[in-house]
Amino acid sequence: MKTAIRMLSVATIILWIAIIFFSVTAVYSVMKLGINIGEVQMLPSSNGITFSLPFSITNNGYYELADLNLTTRVTDPDGTVLDLTETFVASIPQGTTVNESHTIPIDLDSILSMDHVPLLLNDSSFNVEIFAGLNFARAVPVQLSTNVTMPWGAPFAHFSVGTVSVSPYNSTHVEASIPVSFENHAILDITGTLKLEFYNDSNEQIASEMASINAPSQQSYAGRVLVYMRQQDISKLTSSENLHIIFETPVFVVEWWEQYG
Amino acid sequence: MAELNAKLILKKAIPRVLKATVWGALTFFVVYCLPMMLYPTDILPLDYSTLLINFATIVVFFAVVGQLFSGTIIGCGFGIAKAIVIIAYFFAVSDGGVFSVTLPISELTVNLAVDISILLLMIISVNLFNIAKNLLEAITLLTEKSTDIDLS
Numbered sequence: 146m147k148t149a150i151r152m153l154s155v156a157t158i159i160l161w162i163a164i165i166f167f168s169v170t171a172v173y174s175v176m177k178l179g180i181n182i183g184e185v186q187m188l189p190s191s192n193g194i195t196f197s198l199p200f201s202i203t204n205n206g207y208y209e210l211a212d213l214n215l216t217t218r219v220t221d222p223d224g225t226v227l228d229l230t231e232t233f234v235a236s237i238p239q240g241t242t243v244n245e246s247h248t249i250p251i252d253l254d255s256i257l258s259m260d261h262v263p264l265l266l267n268d269s270s271f272n273v274e275i276f277a278g279l280n281f282a283r284a285v286p287v288q289l290s291t292n293v294t295m296p297w298g299a300p301f302a303h304f305s306v307g308t309v310s311v312s313p314y315n316s317t318h319v320e321a322s323i324p325v326s327f328e329n330h331a332i333l334d335i336t337g338t339l340k341l342e343f344y345n346d347s348n349e350q351i352a353s354e355m356a357s358i359n360a361p362s363q364q365s366y367a368g369r370v371l372v373y374m375r376q377q378d379i380s381k382l383t384s385s386e387n388l389h390i391i392f393e394t395p396v397f398v399v400e401w402w403e404q405y406g
Numbered sequence: 407m408a409e410l411n412a413k414l415i416l417k418k419a420i421p422r423v424l425k426a427t428v429w430g431a432l433t434f435f436v437v438y439c440l441p442m443m444l445y446p447t448d449i450l451p452l453d454y455s456t457l458l459i460n461f462a463t464i465v466v467f468f469a470v471v472g473q474l475f476s477g478t479i480i481g482c483g484f485g486i487a488k489a490i491v492i493i494a495y496f497f498a499v500s501d502g503g504v505f506s507v508t509l510p511i512s513e514l515t516v517n518l519a520v521d522i523s524i525l526l527l528m529i530i531s532v533n534l535f536n537i538a539k540n541l542l543e544a545i546t547l548l549t550e551k552s553t554d555i556d557l558s
Contacts, residue, residue: 146546153539160532164525172445286521291514 171282174206179242187332193253193396194333199246202237208282210237215247216276219295222269227251253397262401264297266304268330271295298330298363306341306388306405311379318373321352326367329360336360337394341370343405344387351381358392426473433469438462457499464491479547485540489533496529 183199204210213234219227232247263269277289307324314320329335335358342353352372360366388405391398438458447455468488475481499505503523509516 146542146549150539150542150546153535153542157532157535157539160528160535164528164532168525169444284524288519288521289516290519291516293514 167282170207171285174204174208175281177205178210179203179205183246190250193251196249196251197246198248199244201242201244202234203242204237204239207239209239211235211280211283213237213243213279214277217247217249218274218276219249220272220274221264222272227271264299265301265399265401266299268299268302269297271297298332300329300331300333300335300360301392302328302330304390304403306403314373317375319376319379321372321374321379323354323370323372324367325356325370326365327360328365329362332362334359334361335366335392335394337392339370340391340393341372342389342391343372344389345381346386348387351378422474422476426470429473430466430470434462434466437465461495464488464495477547479544482540482544482547485543486537489536489540493530493533496526500526 179202181201181203183201186197186199188195188197202210202213215232216230218229221227228249228251230247230249232245234243234245237243271294273293273295275289275291275293278287280286304327305325307326310322310324311319312322323341325339325341337358338355339358340353340355343351345351352374354370354372356368356370358366358368386405388403389400390403391400441458442455447453465488468484468491471484472481472488475484497503500522503521503526505520505522507518509518
């Protein structure tokens with residue numbers, strides 16, 4: 146019996162030493178970790194822009210860091226997922242440094258599509274959920290999560306089409322001038338062509354015209370689209386009901402409908 | 407009779423009380439003071455001093471009573487109680503093995519979850535060994551008492 150008690154005492158002491166040793170060295174290793182997060186870089190890509198977040202982790206501790214996983218999920222105010230990106234580092238052994246960058250590609254074509262017309266016209270905010278996980282010493286999984294709100298500036302904020310003003314052009318035609326204005330709250334300059342198509346209540350196209358637009362970021366745009374028509378058709382234009390707006394750049398095309406008249 | 411009691415107190419009780427006091431102070435130093443010296447609260451971004459003082463209170467209490475009643479059935483009972491209380495304490499503090507904490511870092515609120523299930527299992531096993539050891543000690547004590555022959 147006494148031998149059994151002695152053996153149990155020895156086992157208890159060994160286990161306590163193991164627990165204390167692991168706890169102390171683990172806390173020490175965490176304190177010796179060097180985590181550097183660089184500045185967010187915005188890079189142009191073929192279908193929009195890419196946000197890149199460079200980071201480096203120096204493991205000066207006693208244990209390996211495994212299965213490092215950084216995930217970002219961008220959702221619009223309605224909760225629709227706009228982007229889900231994951232960066233994975235399989236292992237950071239002790240005494241090594243890992244340089245990585247987490248890239249979030251923003252596909253402007255999909256964001257600025259018909260499904261997201263309110264995002265084109267109204268300022269909003271995106272919710273960015275950040276999850277980070279790793280396996281410390283392949284024994285203690287650690288997870289970090291946080292939420293960040295990212296403001297979204299609408300590229301066509303306060304878009305408005307003013308009243309048509311008509312002036313004679315020549316003996317047969319008139320010149321209809323349609324004022325167009327908006328504020329570019331987006332981080333990108335807007336350069337491209339704006340096409341306006343006027344439709345009546347029977348959905349017949351009455352007139353269409355194109356104008357070049359250049360609206361730098363955070364600036365207002367106010368211009369006019371000139372439409373040339375026969376004199377007898379001008380009443381159709383002023384009484385038209387629907388306006389199809391198509392904006393085209395080398396990177397993306399957006400279109401939406403507005404009530405008019 | 408009074409002289410006998412005084413002798414008993416001087417011979418047995420006072421050394422035990424002194425031993426218990428020293429053992430309690432030493433335990434408090436190892437369990438609370440040493441970790442606070444090694445890892446002051448300003449190093450890590452969470453307030454662990456409250457958890458540590460609670461743990462130190464439990465451990466010091468059982469260290470003192472364990473010394474006061476060492477070699478007795480009551481001492482073994484306190485040994486078993488200590489193991490059960492420590493298991494319960496770690497289970498409650500780590501929320502069943504997943505330690506979660508919310509850290510305000512500048513303007514962000516970061517949720518940190520650390521899965522210490524393996525560590526918790528090790529602590530539980532140590533304390534189960536302790537329970538077994540105390541049970542065996544109690545059985546040994548009872549066996550010795552029942553087999554003692556009073557020849558006087």
